[in-house]
Amino acid sequence: MPDKISTGSVGVVKPTVQHFSDPLMLDCGRALAEYDLIYETYGKLNAQHSNAILICHALSGDHHAAGFHSEEDKKPGWWDSAIGPNKPIDTNKFFVVCLNNLGGCKGSTGPVSINPLTGKLYGPTFPIVTVRDWVESQACLADVLGISKWAAVIGGSLGGMQTLQWTLQYPERVSHALVIAAAPRLSAQNIAFNEVARQAILSDPEFHKGRYYEHNTIPRRGLMLARMIGHITYLSDEAMRAKFGRELKEGKLNFGFDEAEFQVESYLHYQGKSFVGRFDANTYLLMTKALDYFDPASKFDHDLVKTLEKVQAKFMVISFTSDWRFSPARSREIVQALLRNRKSVNYVEIDANQGHDAFLMPIPDYMAVFYAYMQQVSQEVNV
Amino acid sequence: MIAEGKKLRTELALITEWIKPNAHVLDLGCGDGTLLLHLKQTRQITGYGLEIDHQEIVQCINAGINVIQTDLNKGLEDFQNDTFDYVIMTLALQAIQRPDALLRDMLRVGREVIVTFPNFGHWTTRMHLLAGRMPISRALPNEWYNTPNIHLCTMKDFEHLCAQLDIKILQCAAVDTAHRSTPAMKRFPNLMGEVAVYRLQK
Numbered sequence: 001m002p003d004k005i006s007t008g009s010v011g012v013v014k015p016t017v018q019h020f021s022d023p024l025m026l027d028c029g030r031a032l033a034e035y036d037l038i039y040e041t042y043g044k045l046n047a048q049h050s051n052a053i054l055i056c057h058a059l060s061g062d063h064h065a066a067g068f069h070s071e072e073d074k075k076p077g078w079w080d081s082a083i084g085p086n087k088p089i090d091t092n093k094f095f096v097v098c099l100n101n102l103g104g105c106k107g108s109t110g111p112v113s114i115n116p117l118t119g120k121l122y123g124p125t126f127p128i129v130t131v132r133d134w135v136e137s138q139a140c141l142a143d144v145l146g147i148s149k150w151a152a153v154i155g156g157s158l159g160g161m162q163t164l165q166w167t168l169q170y171p172e173r174v175s176h177a178l179v180i181a182a183a184p185r186l187s188a189q190n191i192a193f194n195e196v197a198r199q200a201i202l203s204d205p206e207f208h209k210g211r212y213y214e215h216n217t218i219p220r221r222g223l224m225l226a227r228m229i230g231h232i233t234y235l236s237d238e239a240m241r242a243k244f245g246r247e248l249k250e251g252k253l254n255f256g257f258d259e260a261e262f263q264v265e266s267y268l269h270y271q272g273k274s275f276v277g278r279f280d281a282n283t284y285l286l287m288t289k290a291l292d293y294f295d296p297a298s299k300f301d302h303d304l305v306k307t308l309e310k311v312q313a314k315f316m317v318i319s320f321t322s323d324w325r326f327s328p329a330r331s332r333e334i335v336q337a338l339l340r341n342r343k344s345v346n347y348v349e350i351d352a353n354q355g356h357d358a359f360l361m362p363i364p365d366y367m368a369v370f371y372a373y374m375q376q377v378s379q380e381v382n383v
Numbered sequence: 384m385i386a387e388g389k390k391l392r393t394e395l396a397l398i399t400e401w402i403k404p405n406a407h408v409l410d411l412g413c414g415d416g417t418l419l420l421h422l423k424q425t426r427q428i429t430g431y432g433l434e435i436d437h438q439e440i441v442q443c444i445n446a447g448i449n450v451i452q453t454d455l456n457k458g459l460e461d462f463q464n465d466t467f468d469y470v471i472m473t474l475a476l477q478a479i480q481r482p483d484a485l486l487r488d489m490l491r492v493g494r495e496v497i498v499t500f501p502n503f504g505h506w507t508t509r510m511h512l513l514a515g516r517m518p519i520s521r522a523l524p525n526e527w528y529n530t531p532n533i534h535l536c537t538m539k540d541f542e543h544l545c546a547q548l549d550i551k552i553l554q555c556a557a558v559d560t561a562h563r564s565t566p567a568m569k570r571f572p573n574l575m576g577e578v579a580v581y582r583l584q585k
Contacts, residue, residue: 332461335451335461336461339431339451339461339462340462340463340466342407342429344449345431345449345451346443346444346449346450346451347450347451347452348437348440348452349452351437365437368437368441369437369440369441369444372441372444372445373444375445376444376445376447
């Protein structure tokens with residue numbers, strides 16, 4: 001744990017695994033007879049249990065949102081910029097819960113877990129899970145933790161979709177919803193990118209129809225490609241230009257295909273390779289499907305206004321100017337539907353050139369708005 | 384609470400008297416949310432503020448005011464017809480690219496519209512122009528080259544526009560930054576009023 005950032009950090013944290021033995025009915029028609037959810041918590045739950053915050057993770061995220069796993073750990077959790085003492089999600093005030101979603105590969109039941117019915121890894125037989133299924137399982141965890149109502153549910157990207165789904169599925173259990181860099185459903189372009197990523201994995205000869213574990217291999221190239229495509233969509237043209245430009249790794253052209261020549265190639269290779277070591281290909285496939293399928297308005301004649309009629313939460317919607325994966329216009333669709341229902345909503349479009357990734361970064365304007373809103377939340381729950 | 388211990392701008396106090404209790408209000412260019420907060424406390428209104436400046440938005444959030452970051456030059460496309468009892472815009476009309484288009488849009492989403500703007504017909508402005516210089520005053524503190532106020536008008540100009548757009552003027556007042564109204568302002572509003580306040584309807 002690096003000393004210099006230890007003051008604003010929740011410090012060393014340890015995940016907990018909660019086993020659920022009641023079956024969970026899934027959207028796909030199948031059920032999980034039993035399952036585990038791995039989660040971390042930061043801060044203290046108050047006596048009234050009114051200060052609990054749920055953090056929902058995005059595509060490749062997990063339960064480790066803040067702090068370090070050991071003194072030697074070099075990198076903090078994925079949203080350490082926003083969670084910790086005196087940060088927007090202030091752990092001096094709030095009790096923060098973050099879990100790895102079902103289908104994940106970081107400790108919650110997913111393709112790399114043993115199917116209790118067969119005694120073998122789930123692998124490709126793990127059912128396709130939806131955002132609704134996730135919220136259902138998250139609600140089960142809330143019950144175990146004694147949290148009947150979240151002071152806030154917060155998420156960016158796919159996490160923002162879960163946040164939105166919470167307000168629809170359990171309107172009475174969410175006081176505030178912070179929906180960041182999200183959309184009410186994916187666009188055709190979004191789905192197209194996901195499909196290219198999936199095809200990269202599915203067409204890798206090492207994929208073995210998802211049973212690569214049995215062949216003692218992993219679809220390394222496919223997963224790497226999928227991640228590389230993802231990374232292009234997370235950054236903006238401007239951010240890439242600023243970060244890499246046309247810089248050459250060795251300062252000269254090599255007139256060949258063997259090595260990464262441009263810095264941007266090198267960056268994508270690095271991102272792809274490091275991802276292969278820490279992420280499961282079947283999980284990646286599942287997560288992209290959950291994204292594609294998310295469309296709460298489909299049950300309301302594709303009318304988002306009607307869809308949001310029953311939400312009770314107060315909303316804070318945040319988008320980023322250079323985010324083209326989930327552009328500000330997509331966030332505004334949510335805002336517009338809330339306005340038409342006369343719901344409590346704030347909307348801020350942060351001037352940022354980092355693209356979709358901006359939601360994870362400590363951009364001063366973003367943090368200021370985030371902090372101010374969370375102050376309001378904390379005043380409301382008297383913490 | 385930002386409005387506490389701070390005297391409300393004269394024209395805001397006047398607007399407050401025009402607003403019926405429990406109304407649904409949209410405030411364009413709401414700044415730090417002072418007016419909406421005051422209306423919430425004194426008239427129990429609901430509604431939203433639209434603002435573009437980041438610092439002001441943070442102030443609104445701190446005050447517990449619902450604020451939507453909006454560029455008013457893009458119009459009010461997020462809002463449906465006749466959604467609000469009042470659509471208010473204080474001292475922003477003159478900074479809009481197309482005040483006429485925005486006025487029409489305001490009357491589309493609101494049953495009544497309240498606008499205030501610095502009256503370019505005020506005698507001090509006329510004095511500046513007579514002296515051959517662009518006016519600088521309490522209501523118009525900027526130089527010509529850095530002013531955000533690109534569409535200044537006199538009360539007469541504004542009323543001419545209303546007539547052209549078929550907008551009904553329900554009420555009108557001229558105020559200055561210190562006084563609600565003086566006999567002179569009532570007799571010669573376009574000459575004596577620093578800030579013009581109008582209540583409008585389609």
